[in-house]
Amino acid sequence: MMVLADRVALARGWRRAFIALVAGAIGALAMPPFGVFPALALSLTPAVWLLDGTWKSPSRAGALKEAAFIGWLWGFGYFVAGLWWLGAAFLVEADQFAWALPFGVFGLPAGLAFFPAFGFALARLLWTPDSWRVITFTLGLTISEWLRGHVFTGFPWNNPGMALGQNLWLMQTASLVGLYGLTFLAVAMASAFAVIGTGKTARERWTAPAFALVALAAMVVFGALRVPDGPVATIDKVRLRLMQPNLPQDAKFNPANREAIMRRYLSISSADHDGRPPTHIVWPESAFPFLLHRDPASLAQIGALVGRNALLITGAARMDQPLPGEQVGKFFNAIQVIDGRGSILSSYDKVHLVPFGEYVPKFFDALIRAVGLRQFVHIPGGFEPSATRATLTVPGLPAVAATICYEAIFPGEVLPEGPRPDLILNVTNDAWFGQTPGPYQHFAQARLRALEEGLPLIRAANTGISAIVDPYGRVVASLPLGTEGVLDSDLPAAILAPVSAQYGRFVLTATLVICLMASIARHRRRVSPI
Numbered sequence: 161m162m163v164l165a166d167r168v169a170l171a172r173g174w175r176r177a178f179i180a181l182v183a184g185a186i187g188a189l190a191m192p193p194f195g196v197f198p199a200l201a202l203s204l205t206p207a208v209w210l211l212d213g214t215w216k217s218p219s220r221a222g223a224l225k226e227a228a229f230i231g232w233l234w235g236f237g238y239f240v241a242g243l244w245w246l247g248a249a250f251l252v253e254a255d256q257f258a259w260a261l262p263f264g265v266f267g268l269p270a271g272l273a274f275f276p277a278f279g280f281a282l283a284r285l286l287w288t289p290d291s292w293r294v295i296t297f298t299l300g301l302t303i304s305e306w307l308r309g310h311v312f313t314g315f316p317w318n319n320p321g322m323a324l325g326q327n328l329w330l331m332q333t334a335s336l337v338g339l340y341g342l343t344f345l346a347v348a349m350a351s352a353f354a355v356i357g358t359g360k361t362a363r364e365r366w367t368a369p370a371f372a373l374v375a376l377a378a379m380v381v382f383g384a385l386r387v388p389d390g391p392v393a394t395i396d397k398v399r400l401r402l403m404q405p406n407l408p409q410d411a412k413f414n415p416a417n418r419e420a421i422m423r424r425y426l427s428i429s430s431a432d433h434d435g436r437p438p439t440h441i442v443w444p445e446s447a448f449p450f451l452l453h454r455d456p457a458s459l460a461q462i463g464a465l466v467g468r469n470a471l472l473i474t475g476a477a478r479m480d481q482p483l484p485g486e487q488v489g490k491f492f493n494a495i496q497v498i499d500g501r502g503s504i505l506s507s508y509d510k511v512h513l514v515p516f517g518e519y520v521p522k523f524f525d526a527l528i529r530a531v532g533l534r535q536f537v538h539i540p541g542g543f544e545p546s547a548t549r550a551t552l553t554v555p556g557l558p559a560v561a562a563t564i565c566y567e568a569i570f571p572g573e574v575l576p577e578g579p580r581p582d583l584i585l586n587v588t589n590d591a592w593f594g595q596t597p598g599p600y601q602h603f604a605q606a607r608l609r610a611l612e613e614g615l616p617l618i619r620a621a622n623t624g625i626s627a628i629v630d631p632y633g634r635v636v637a638s639l640p641l642g643t644e645g646v647l648d649s650d651l652p653a654a655i656l657a658p659v660s661a662q663y664g665r666f667v668l669t670a671t672l673v674i675c676l677m678a679s680i681a682r683h684r685r686r687v688s689p690i
Contacts, residue, residue: 164357165354166357168206168210171213176213183207184233186202186241187200187234187242188241190323190346191601192601193597195323197350200350203234204297205350208354214230224281227284228281231278232274233273235269235276240269242597242601243268245596245598246593246598247261276304280301284300285683286676286680290682291355292682294351295678296675296679298348298351299672299676301347305319306340313515316571319343321344321345322601322605323350328633329383332633333379334608335611335660336658336659336660336667338571338612341660349372353368356369391636392631398439398557399649400440400649401438401441401647402441402639402646405444405644406623407421408623409589417449418448421448429441440556441466441471443474444474444475444587444622444626445564445587445589445621446476447474453478453504461502463499463503466500470500471498471505471556473587475620477491478507493510494508495562495564506552506554507552508564510546511545511547511549512566512567512570513543552585557583558581558582558654559581560583560584561575563585563587563606568602568605569602574613582615583651583654584609584617585617585619586606586617588602588619590623595642599624606629607627610630612661613631613658614655614661616628616654623642624641625639625641626638636652
């Protein structure tokens with residue numbers, strides 16, 4: 161082990177680059193749907209050794225540049241291996257977007273890799289020759305991951321904390337520390353094994369890994385004790401039906417097929433399963449290739465489906481009335497609630513839009529249009545974001561925190577201001593990404609939001625994964641990816657807000673500040689040029 165650590169630390173040129181790239185790619189195996197947590201240790205252990213090797217740089221500035229480059233290479237490997245499935249979206253309309261596929265598969269990872277580059281450089285700035293460098297490394301990578309989740313609208317997809325956010329018992333710790341707290345723990349435990357190959361004594365080699373294993377065991381015990389033996393209580397007089405049409409995101413999904421699409425939705429949704437009629441039917445995001453609120457015939461068909469005793473909750477694009485002098489109004493990606501008369505009772509407009517998917521950021525607008533591109537959705541000018549995140553009112557249901565598509569991946573941002581809702585609703589359309597890891601990763605992140613907030617999750621997805629998740633993150637019922645059908649279920653009740661929902665940001669900030677101060681103090685006392 162010590163020989164291997166030395167060889168990695170002393171690697172230069174293409175060998176160093178190759179090790180960093182491969183190490184990053186291995187880390188992606190810890191993400192859904194694979195969930196191989198030891199892969200994160202195999203990924204971060206050589207990353208620590210590579211940073212050890214920067215001590216030969218003739219200057220501190222040179223060492224920081226080397227560390228940043230190592231971090232960029234590691235991040236590029238990690239994001240390409242974990243996000244390659246984004247390329248599937250460019251093949252839906254291949255005649256228009258296939259040529260740009262490399263920009264999605266490699267361009268986005270290249271940009272995201274600057275975040276771990278910053279994290280590695282920050283860690284190297286405070287590097288020490290002892291086991292504490294594991295904490296310093298964890299500090300740098302956790303801060304960079306927090307930045308990735310917030311800068312430029314944020315993109316916290318495949319955060320390293322998700323390596324611990326898939327197993328039911330391990331993920332319970334998120335109820336205390338949230339996703340970024342899981343990231344701190346995951347990086348610390350995974351990188352602790354680096355000292356086995358660098359410690360000068362047996363105590364130095366095994367103390368950190370022992371702490372990591374004890375912490376992992378403690379998480380398992382906490383999770384086992386926290387998850388109740390039986391199901392949680394359910395909401396009276398609520399019976400849910402989630403419709404998963406498994407409609408491909410291709411030429412079939414266009415206005416010319418509106419009648420066929422409606423027949424398909426109505427047929428699937430009206431199937432009788434257990435003899436208990438639903439009170440609330442849920443359809444996925446942007447379910448229609450037309451403006452539902454301007455189509456009386458379709459609204460009438462929906463009204464006939466739900467009758468007097470039920471409601472439909474569906475994703476649907478909507479358009480405001482155009483302003484004077486304008487030909488078209490503003491478009492919104494929305495959720496609408498429809499009753500038995502075909503009337504729209506309430507609506508929620510998406511706040512956090514997908515850059516380049518639902519709109520083109522103004523900074524890139526001229527460049528994108530110069531090369532003949534547009535956002536993926538066929539909406540003139542793209543969608544407009546809602547100014548505020550509002551509670552969705554649905555008769556017969558508790559207050560709803562509505563999220564559309566990837567709004568559910570942002571920890572601490574799924575609930576509206578004001579009184580705490582009693583459930584999270586997520587409607588999405590992952591048909592863009594086919595049978596790839598993408599939909600599994602999306603579902604895993606939405607599931608963790610339920611646990612962090614102590615709220616049940618209702619998730620309706622076009623191609624899957626549709627599910628009902630209880631406040632402990634347990635999947636009550638689900639429909640697998642790539643299948644057509646309906647899912648009938650009762651609605652689990654919410655539990656008291658967990659620590660993460662109330663104090664998660666304070667816990668994370670306090671932890672990072674303490675570790676930063678300790679790292680600065682230890683760095684000033686260091687006795688080695690490493």
